Amino acid sequence: MSELQDIKKRLLEEDKVEEIYHAMGCEYISYSGGRIEAQLPQRYHSNNKRAVQTKLNRWMTSAIRNKPDFKGSDTFRPDIFSLVSYIVHDKRGEEEIRHDLHNAKKFICESLGWTEYLKGKDYKTKKDYVAPLKAILKDKQRVKEVKPNPILPEEVLDEFYFYGKPLPYKGWIEEGISYNTQIMYGIGFDLESKRITIPMRNRFGQLVGVKGRIMKDEDDDRKYLYLYRYLNRLEWFNFHYAHPYILTEKKVFIFEAEKSCMKAFDNGVYNTLAIGASEISPEQVQMIKQIGLDIEIILCYDKGISLDEIRKNAEIFNGRKVYAMYDVDDLLTDKNSPIDQGIETWNKLLRDYVFEVKPKKKQVVN
Structure with missing residues (x-):
């Protein structure tokens, strides 16, 4: 189970959830309020552009609207693996979806080239000689709807400030990022994760997220955490x-x-x-x-x-x-x-x- 959680964590940190939605054949993929939403693949004959949903939290809780055979219970909480089992492998109900977990994991890892999670580091996928043709056909069928990142209130940054003012990091000053420059960029500090915080803004300067960075590279294998998540692919820093x-x-x-x-x-x-x-x-x-x-x-x-x-x-x-x-x-x-x-x-x-x-x-x- 820890390996499955590692895969979820990596999906979030590397912003790969949308890629899995594409691999499943979902359409009109968008980001809204801390979750990915999409329309079911064409073969489901659904016109609901928000039918498939995955929350961008560590559990990656997932849902499909109006599908009673994909419901959670006291013992079952559908997640990104469950989505793959339902949409790609046509598994229905809690028992079938649970038994398909290995195949769902395999689908996600093969789609992203993460073969180290499959039968060790020497695992090799079979060569698909018609893959280029499949890719062309998928691109023709794929419909994507891009929504801008939601705007966050500036007051969010007070969580990482001292009496409403930024907290420049001394180590960065020594590296060559001056006190005044850190003030300008709004650098702060998150006590819970022990990370320097960097406000992330869109092209208009509006706050859309907060990224946490470790103080020293040896402090943690994960250099960055999204303390307020946003779709990085839609923005350039600065x-x-x-x-x-x-x-x-x-x-x-x-x-x-x-x-x-x-x-x-x-x-x-x-x-x-x-x-x-x-x-x-x-x-x-x-x-x-x-x-x-x-x-x-x-x-x-x-x-x-x-x-x-x-x-x-x-x-x-x-x-x-x-x-x-x-x-x-x-x-x-x-x-x-x-x-x-x-x-x-x-x-x-x-x-x-x-x-x-x-x-x-x-x-x-x-």
Whole structure:
């Protein structure tokens, strides 16, 4: 059971619930009030766009409206695994759904490539030679409805402040994020999780979530927690501050993490965004494209990210030139961001280590 809970935790932390909904064939997938909602797959002949629901809590409690054979009881609380059993494997009632748990777990893990949960690390899935065709057909059938993240009242931040005022973290000041910059970004502290809190805002500067980060990387395997959950894929960290500078400079620097934007701000570099995740989402790409055709996109990943990963994230900006700041001479140490070692190293990287990312050439088989 602990492994199942680990999978749920990872689904939440890596924002993969929506991906499982897609894999199940659900349509009109949206986020509303702390849960994912969707319409049942076409074969169910349902027109209710909110029929399928999963709460984004640690239990991932799930429901299907008007389906009495998917009801909870004193001994049964339907979750994301139960949804898979019902929708994908056509299991009905508590007993059938319970007995299908292993298959539901297998479906989720294979859909996400998490094979380490299946028969050990050497588990291999069977190659599906028609997978590309299936993907095309799924994309044609898939209908997605994107709702903006709900706006939170600013008073939410008082939970993490001292008498209504932000709480800058001394360790970050020593790293190069000044007291005043932390005040500007609204940095606070959560006593319960013992994490530094970062307010997450949409493109208009409205509060949509709160992210908690461990003080030291060795404190916890989970670097981040969502203390007020939101859909990260719909937002860029720092967009509302950076937007006018991006327009002026005709250039945007894209970092992985929020701290890099703050460090850059302290060094006079204001046209920066942070993904806040490992991959750039289609919605984030669209926001960049809407700024203008003449905006130069420069990916500034942490040390250690492979060229293949950089190329993968660059290719999502289809039709635009994308550049990467790539340290080929080991100027950076450990897993540092390009801004972590100060403005002199940053300027050198900017001057000598920015390269256009070109698509990988396809091999031609004779």
